[in-house]
Amino acid sequence: MEQKGELVSYRPDIKVVDCTIRDGGLVNNFYFDDEFVKKLYKTNVEAGVDYMEFGYKASKEIFDPNQFGKWKFCDEQDIRSIVGENNTDLKISVMADVGRTDYKKDIIPKKDSVIDMIRIATYVNTIPAAVEMINYCADLGYETTINIMAISTANENELDLALQLLAKSKADVIYLVDSYGSLYPEQIRRYADKYIKIAEENGKLAGIHAHNNQQLAFANTIEACAIGVSYLDATMSGMGRGAGNCYMELLLGFLRNPKYSLDPVLKFIEKQILPLKASGVVWGCDVQYMITGQQNRHPRSAIAFTDEKRTDYSAFYVALLDRE
Amino acid sequence: MEQKGELVSYRPDIKVVDCTIRDGGLVNNFYFDDEFVKKLYKTNVEAGVDYMEFGYKASKEIFDPNQFGKWKFCDEQDIRSIVGENNTDLKISVMADVGRTDYKKDIIPKKDSVIDMIRIATYVNTIPAAVEMINYCADLGYETTINIMAISTANENELDLALQLLAKSKADVIYLVDSYGSLYPEQIRRYADKYIKIAEENGKLAGIHAHNNQQLAFANTIEACAIGVSYLDATMSGMGRGAGNCYMELLLGFLRNPKYSLDPVLKFIEKQILPLKASGVVWGCDVQYMITGQQNRHPRSAIAFTDEKRTDYSAFYVALLDRE
Numbered sequence: 001m002e003q004k005g006e007l008v009s010y011r012p013d014i015k016v017v018d019c020t021i022r023d024g025g026l027v028n029n030f031y032f033d034d035e036f037v038k039k040l041y042k043t044n045v046e047a048g049v050d051y052m053e054f055g056y057k058a059s060k061e062i063f064d065p066n067q068f069g070k071w072k073f074c075d076e077q078d079i080r081s082i083v084g085e086n087n088t089d090l091k092i093s094v095m096a097d098v099g100r101t102d103y104k105k106d107i108i109p110k111k112d113s114v115i116d117m118i119r120i121a122t123y124v125n126t127i128p129a130a131v132e133m134i135n136y137c138a139d140l141g142y143e144t145t146i147n148i149m150a151i152s153t154a155n156e157n158e159l160d161l162a163l164q165l166l167a168k169s170k171a172d173v174i175y176l177v178d179s180y181g182s183l184y185p186e187q188i189r190r191y192a193d194k195y196i197k198i199a200e201e202n203g204k205l206a207g208i209h210a211h212n213n214q215q216l217a218f219a220n221t222i223e224a225c226a227i228g229v230s231y232l233d234a235t236m237s238g239m240g241r242g243a244g245n246c247y248m249e250l251l252l253g254f255l256r257n258p259k260y261s262l263d264p265v266l267k268f269i270e271k272q273i274l275p276l277k278a279s280g281v282v283w284g285c286d287v288q289y290m291i292t293g294q295q296n297r298h299p300r301s302a303i304a305f306t307d308e309k310r311t312d313y314s315a316f317y318v319a320l321l322d323r324e
Numbered sequence: 325m326e327q328k329g330e331l332v333s334y335r336p337d338i339k340v341v342d343c344t345i346r347d348g349g350l351v352n353n354f355y356f357d358d359e360f361v362k363k364l365y366k367t368n369v370e371a372g373v374d375y376m377e378f379g380y381k382a383s384k385e386i387f388d389p390n391q392f393g394k395w396k397f398c399d400e401q402d403i404r405s406i407v408g409e410n411n412t413d414l415k416i417s418v419m420a421d422v423g424r425t426d427y428k429k430d431i432i433p434k435k436d437s438v439i440d441m442i443r444i445a446t447y448v449n450t451i452p453a454a455v456e457m458i459n460y461c462a463d464l465g466y467e468t469t470i471n472i473m474a475i476s477t478a479n480e481n482e483l484d485l486a487l488q489l490l491a492k493s494k495a496d497v498i499y500l501v502d503s504y505g506s507l508y509p510e511q512i513r514r515y516a517d518k519y520i521k522i523a524e525e526n527g528k529l530a531g532i533h534a535h536n537n538q539q540l541a542f543a544n545t546i547e548a549c550a551i552g553v554s555y556l557d558a559t560m561s562g563m564g565r566g567a568g569n570c571y572m573e574l575l576l577g578f579l580r581n582p583k584y585s586l587d588p589v590l591k592f593i594e595k596q597i598l599p600l601k602a603s604g605v606v607w608g609c610d611v612q613y614m615i616t617g618q619q620n621r622h623p624r625s626a627i628a629f630t631d632e633k634r635t636d637y638s639a640f641y642v643a644l645l646d647r648e
Contacts, residue, residue, distance in 0.1 A: 007510065184578065185509060185543055186331065186550055212539075214574055219509055219543030226510055249611065250538055253618035254508065266637040269611060274635055287573065287593060294577035311598055313590040 001193050004228040010257040013205065013230040015050040018248060021071050022053040022095055023233075023240035027283050030055055030069030037071075037082050039272055040236065045088045046264035047252060051117060053093040054079050059102045073106075080114055091116035095147075096137075098122040098129045103136060110141030117143040119175070124154040127162045131169045138170035145173035145207060145231065151191065152182045152296050163195070167202040173231050174199050174206055178220060181213025181243055181289065182296040185223045192224040207231030210246050212238055213293025215285055217246040222254055236265065237273045242299035242306075243289035282306060287313045295320055325517050328552040334581040337529065337554040339374040342572060345395050346377040346419055347557075347564035351607050354379055354393030361395070361406050363596050364560070369412045370588035371576060375441060377417040378403050383426045397430075404438055415440035419471075420461075422446040422453045427460060434465030441467040443499070448478040451486045455493045462494035469497035469531060469555065475515065476506045476620050487519070491526040497555050498523050498530055502544060505537025505567055505613065506620040509547045516548040531555030534570050536562055537617025539609055541570040546578055560589065561597045566623035566630075567613035606630060611637045619644055 005011040020040055021032060037054075044052045055071030063072060070078045074094045086092060092115050096103055107118065118137040122130035130146055137144050146166050151159055166174055176195050178188065188208075195206040208224040208231070210217040221232050234251045238244035249269065252260045288302035291313070297320065305316055329335040344364055345356060361378075368376045379395030387396060394402045398418045410416060416439050420427055431442065442461040446454035458468050470490050475483055490498055500519050502512070512532075519530040532548040532555070534541040545556050558575045562568035573593065576584045612626035615637070621644065629640055 003510070007508065184331065185547055186327070214577070215536075215539050215542050215571070218539050219547075223509055223543075247539070247614075250614060253538070253614065263638055263641060266611065266615075266641055270635055270637050287590065290571075290574060290577065291590075311594050313594050314587055317587060317590055 001189060001227055003226050005226070008256065010255065011230075012257070014225065014255065014257065015231050016248075016251060016255070016260070017051040017053060017093065017207070017231055017233045018044050018049050018235065019053045019209070019233050019245065020235040020239050020248075022055050023235055023245055024283070025055055025069065025071050026241035027239065028069070028281050029067070030071040032069060032071060034082070036272055036276070039268060041082055041090070043236075043264045043268040045090045047248075047261050048257075048259040049090060049248075051091045051093045053095060053119070054082075055094060057094050057096040057101050057103070057106050057118070059100055059106070061102060062100055074115075076108065076113055076115075083114060086114050091143075093117040093119055095119045095121055096133065098126045098133060101133070103133055107137060107140060107142075115142065117145065119145040119147055120171075121147045121149055123149055124151070124158050124162045127165050131165060134166075134169045134171045144171050145175055146171040147175035147177050147207075147209060149177050150179045150298075151177065152180055160194075163198045167198050167204070172204060174204055175209055175231065176206065176224065176229065177209045178211055178217075180296055180298060181211030181217065181293040183216070183220060184214075185216065185219055188220040188224050189227055192227055192229050196228045205230040207233065209233040211240070211243055211293070212245060212285055213243040213289040213299065217244070218250045218254075221246040221251060237269055239273070239276075239283055242283065242303055243285050243293070244283045288316055291317050291320060325513060325551050327550050329550070332580065334579065335554070336581070338549065338579065338581065339555050340372075340572075340575060340579070340584070341375040341377060341417065341531070341555055341557045342368050342373045342559065343377045343533070343557050343569065344559040344563050344572075346379050347559055347569055348607070349379055349393065349395050350565035351563065352393070352605050353391070354395040356393060356395060358406070360596055360600070363592060365406055365414070367560075367588045367592040369414045371572075371585050372581075372583040373414060373572075375415045375417045377419060377443070378406075379418060381418050381420040381425050381427070381430050381442070383424055383430070385426060386424055398439075400432065400437055400439075407438060410438050415467075417441040417443055419443045419445055420457065422450045422457060425457070427457055431461060431464060431466075439466065441469065443469040443471055444495075445471045445473055445501075447473055448475070448482050448486045451489050455489060458490075458493045458495045468495050469499055470495040471499035471501050471531075471533060473501050474503045474622075475501065476504055484518075487522045491522050491528070496528060498528055499533055499555065500530065500548065500553065501533045502535055502541075504620055504622060505535030505541065505617040507540070507544060508538075509540065509543055512544040512548050513551055516551055516553050520552045529554040531557065533557040535564070535567055535617070536569060536609055537567040537613040537623065541568070542574045542578075545570040545575060561593055563597070563600075563607055566607065566627055567609050567617065568607045612640055615641050615644060
């Protein structure tokens with residue numbers, strides 16, 4: 001495994017993707033004030049962030065629009081109400097889950113949309129459906145990524161086969177996703193090396209989306225970056241499901257490309273994130289998320305523990321040890 | 325750089341050092357209830373932790389005993405009031421700062437003390453005094469370590485010369501210390517490799533003490549460990565000056581030696597750390613510490629910012645950019 005680039009210079013292939021609304025929406029059911037989203041958009045433009053992900057393209061047949069804020073669905077006009085024609089260098093992204101998106105109905109040709117990139121999220125067992133979605137969106141004119149979730153519980157042989165199928169798809173970027181925040185840097189490097197090799201052989205790039213259960217989201221992101229991963233996901237103050245994500249402020253402080261600017265992000269944290277937290281929206285590292293991360297488990301039990309304001313960590317730990 | 329050991333097995337050379345009272349004492353001027361310290365001792369014994377550091381051996385000529393709790397001074401009888409004869413596998417450590425310890429007066433022969441290890445903390449410019457202290461303590465019968473602080477602002481040529489002098493001392497362990505929480509994993513690996521090589525050539529071991537300004541204390545600790553560092557510092561819930569340290573609960577969850585047990589630590593957090601935090605004792609990652617870490621600066625300005633309950637991160641950042 002070779003290091004690509006070093007600390008003093010920068011690699012132009014690196015792209016920063018802000019997922020605050022999309023992953024953060026999992027914390028508050030996508031109920032963000034328009035003011036918050038507009039300020040975030042402005043912040044990302046000023047900070048030199050490369051992509052801003054507005055949310056999901058979820059099916060309104062499967063998910064009741066009365067139960068979620070609008071960024072669960074990302075209607076074209078809702079995005080345009082924030083960005084207009086988006087005459088900026090910031091590109092717009094949305095995520096579409098395999099099996100939870102009416103993509104043939106809800107995704108319109110790129111020429112009619114302000115969206116630039118569609119990120120398709122899949123598990124290893126739904127790769128053929130993912131490939132179909134990727135190619136459909138690519139043919140409509142979008143940049144596309146494929147984000148394979150929950151790999152830490154996948155059979156590695158099946159993951160390898162999945163990567164071979166994805167290598168032949170029209171996806172521009174293959175994402176390494178640490179859904180449970182369970183992976184250590186040495187594991188991340190091994191996976192990243194695998195993803196990078198397959199991506200490079202097929203004219204693609206690799207990306208990383210990390211979770212912070214073990215306070216490793218930033219570390220894993222920059223370690224993957226150091227060996228050649230190009231697309232780096234982050235959120236403002238790490239806002240995201242459960243333990244949250246890689247902090248944007250940490251990532252921009254690390255990157256050396258002069259296009260990135262930390263100061264707008266610091267202002268956003270002060271003016272928007274602190275009030276959001278004060279209003280009772282909760283995310284971030286806590287003992288219960290560490291425990292699910294260490295045990296390579298979905299964080300749902302830790303999220304319930306948090307919602308119930310429990311602090312009996314030992315009882316939670318012991319209950320989780322029973323895997324039957 | 326070669327990896328030593330892998331994730332599934334364990335290395336018997338690894339020792340975990342709990343610094344909760346010593347580094348955490350920098351947060352509350354060493355005013356811990358005896359109850360807290362006794363419970364911590366019991367927790368460390370039950371968790372299989374190798375060393376517990378009780379505090380500093382500070383000079384009572386330099387520091388007024390009325391201004392600090394007793395763990396700033398670690399009188400023999402105070403430690404004994406917690407541990408008795410310490411008939412356990414947990415070893416007892418104290419730290420002695422070069423120039424701030426009356427070591428010839430305050431450090432008694434090992435045969436009369438319940439202390440097992442003395443850790444000497446120095447800057448690069450006080451190495452000769454450090455060597456004198458190391459050898460004095462070693463001759464009294466103690467295990468000794470040398471902890472070189474603030475290396476991220478030291479001249480690397482001078483650091484190399486310092487390491488050569490320390491290599492000839494009687495220190496058992498040479499510690500890599502990231503005082504400002506400014507070092508990234510790739511830098512930590514490079515430094516660790518340097519320390520390990522010098523330690524190995526001279527029959528010593530290497531240690532690491534990391535700070536969490538950039539949420540890298542745990543990552544840097546396990547990365548240093550993976551390439552061969554043996555002594556790993558941690559504190560309960562990361563309690564320590566400013567952004568704090570590597571979390572004990574993360575570290576014990578990572579290590580695979582069956583002697584370590586996470587559950588007593590989880591109970592301690594619930595019963596002791598949560599009330600301590602609720603009482604108003606503040607430490608941990610926050611934007612201001614990230615900023616001093618990114619800028620490789622002493623955290624004192626961030627500590628003042630915290631004490632004043634400020635949240636104007638951008639103003640703090642801009643003020644710190646002016647290095648004149």
